[in-house]
Amino acid sequence: MARLSTLDAGFLDAEDADPHISLAVGAVSVLDGPLPDHDQLVDAIGERISAIPRLRQIVRRKPLDLFAPEWVNDPALDLAHHIRRAALPHPGDDAALFRFAAEAMEPRLDRERPLWQCWIIEGLADGRWALLMKVHHCIADGIATMHLLAGLSDGGEGDRYVNALRAAHAGNSVGHPLPMLTLNPLRWAHSVWDTASAMSASAALAVGGTIQLVDGLKRAGPKSTLNGPVTAMRRYSAVQVPLADVAAVSQAFDVTLNDVALSAITDSFRAALKRRGEEPHRRTLRTLVPVSVRSTDAMDQIDNRVSVMLPYLPVDEADQVEQLQAVHRRMARAKSGGQRQAGSSVVAALKLVPFAFASRAIRILTALPQRGIVTLATNVPGPQRHLQVLGREVVRMLPIPPVALRLRAAVAILSYGEDLVFGVTTDFDAFPDVDELARGIAHAIAHLTAVARHPHPGRPALALMEWRAFDESHETRSAAKGTR
Known part of the structure; x- marks a missing residue:
């Protein structure tokens, strides 16, 4: 069983300190229609969720918090608790979408279940629909959340996203080299001094x-x-x-x-x-x-x-x-x-x-x-190319801090x-x-x-x-x- 790091658990502790806040991060993906069959979409989301361990696990705290909380598998994971459906009022404009996003992010996630929700939102203007993914901050930071969201898309986009980040990060890395192996004591001493x-x-x-x-x-x-x-x-x-x-x-x-x-x-x-x-x-x-x-x-x-x-x-x-x-x-x-x-x-x-x-x-x-x-x-x-879900293009992605x-x-x-x-x-x-x-x-x-x-x-x-x-x-x- 994996334990939460002190930083990960800190987001739970910070949430506990103020009853008015929810420390979940979110993103809205707006997709071109038509909306897929509900059961087909739920099955696809469920299958992709199953490949991400943290979204199948719950947090178990120890008595008196003597040790860091653990991630444990939810023995009774029910997607019906996590995948929900809503419709925007006509005309389904940005104002309506933004109001719904704010209201969906307000409640705290249930800590007796895996700490995520996915809303399927229909009724957007121009025949579009949306997915709102809500994940507790104790699971992931911004980069990890985007990797997670990209992994829910078609074609293994999560791996491509990570590879792109690695390439950018590698080109941007500057560090101090380790001392090179050498038999010359003067070079060795100089290298140790530099380090x-x-x-x-x-x-x-x-x-x-x-x-x-x-x-x-x-x-x-x-x-x-x-x-x-x-x-x-x-x-x-x-x-x-x-x-x-x-x-x-x-x-x-x-x-x-x-x-x-x-x-x-x-x-x-x-x-x-x-x-x-x-x-x-x-x-x-x-x-x-x-x-x-x-x-x-x-x-x-x-x-x-x-x-x-x-x-x-x-x-x-x-x-x-x-x-x-x-x-x-x-x-x-x-x-x-x-x-x-x-x-x-x-x-x-x-x-x-x-x-x-x-x-x-x-x-x-x-x-x-x-x-x-x-x-x-x-x-x-975020992803450099537009993602797809069941063949529908994600035309917009909106972050929610x-x-x-x-x-x-x-x-x-x-x-x-x-x-x-x-x-x-x-x-x-x-x-x-x-x-x-x-x-x-x-x-x-x-x-x-x-x-x-x-x-x-x-x-x-x-x-x-x-x-x-x-x-x-x-x-x-x-x-x-x-x-x-």
């Missing part, structure tokens, strides 16, 4: 990053309606933009795709603050940015392997190009400052602590009313085919303007695209920054391939 120096530098980097993360968690930002307790109800909206437009901005200003996406999110949150009569401050929008630390050989593993960064997004800057430059600089600082390494070190350290203490600590910490972090923005690379930890809004960024999709989940009461928040992201991308393709003669292009992180050049080169 020890690299390890010392990494340790120092992690310490610096830890200081930054702790400071970000304990330092309260300006009081804002964007942060505070959440209700049990959600709103959801989504927009998609051509990946080619994002790539054009990335190349014109010599920044990464992720910089462009975060800059668009920044501008939309600035507008949201203005709508609320709040003056954007440079410390208003500290953002939780998950970062994958998944190694190449673990791309097909269904689990959580993430670290975090906590940059301030520059909502105080009115000019969108200046916003983009500021995002680029701040993300570069966060990367070079060791925040990613610090997050990984904390997760590794938790493994050395008795699980009962680690579990209790996570529940206490996640229950505290923090005001330092305001929102979440997570970027997940959870809301938790007093963060009243969360944004998931997903590349799918030739598009970049932004899915926005918010607390129902705090964000009645969720559609405006989503549309603001698309508007910001359109504006930056126009500037990139028709630059103002007085505006210089963004210069290369000395502190650029090693992986940014790969991210920029990857734009046309849609690997992010």
Whole structure:
């Protein structure tokens, strides 16, 4: 029997700390019709689910949480508990789909059963239908969830998706080589010295990053309606933009795709603050940015392997190009400052602590009313080609992030085919303007695209920054391939 890692179980503990949240992640796949026969579709989903062990298993916690919970097979798995059907009211537009998605994601998954649901949704406009897949975060992070969803499609797309990620990840990997075997004692000593120096530098980097993360968690930002307790109800909206437009901005200003996406999110949150009569401050929008630390050989593993960064997004800057430059600089600082390494070190350290203490600590910490972090923005690379289910093409894929930890809004960024999709989940009461928040992201991308393709003669292009992180050049080169 496999045990949950401390990080995996931490998502259960964080959920337990707030009765108003559900830490499930989701995705809506919109397909061209006609809708297959119900029994045929259920049989196909069931067959593909059976190939994924985690979706056949339940979590069993130990008495007093003395040991980590275990994954155990459900002896009475009944697909009727997991695969459900719904119809949208006429005319089946995006507004109706988004309302249904928000309501479907609100309830917590039943921990007495495998932690997933699949909704078959009919009645979409233009003769289309949809699948909404809901999976608890304790099972998988963003990359693993996309691998799981791709594996439910026709033709073994899950394997192709993993291979594409491995190829991109391998091209982006930089590490310290191990000492080469040699009989020359001077070369051996030199190699050992280089390795020890690299390890010392990494340790120092992690310490610096830890200081930054702790400071970000304990330092309260300006009081804002964007942060505070959440209700049990959600709103959801989504927009998609051509990946080619994002790539054009990335190349014109010599920044990464992720910089462009975060800059668009920044501008939309600035507008949201203005709508609320709040003056954007440079410390208003500290953002939780998950970062994958998944190694190449673990791309097909269904689990959580993430670290975090906590940059301030520059909502105080009115000019969108200046916003983009500021995002680029701040993300570069966060990367070079060791925040990613610090997050990984904390997760590794938790493994050395008795699980009962680690579990209790996570529940206490996640229950505290923090005001330092305001929102979440997570970027997940999706399939580069359109998927199919029973021969029907998945024409759109919409990510659904959870809301938790007093963060009243969360944004998931997903590349799918030739598009970049932004899915926005918010607390129902705090964000009645969720559609405006989503549309603001698309508007910001359109504006930056126009500037990139028709630059103002007085505006210089963004210069290369000395502190650029090693992986940014790969991210920029990857734009046309849609690997992010």
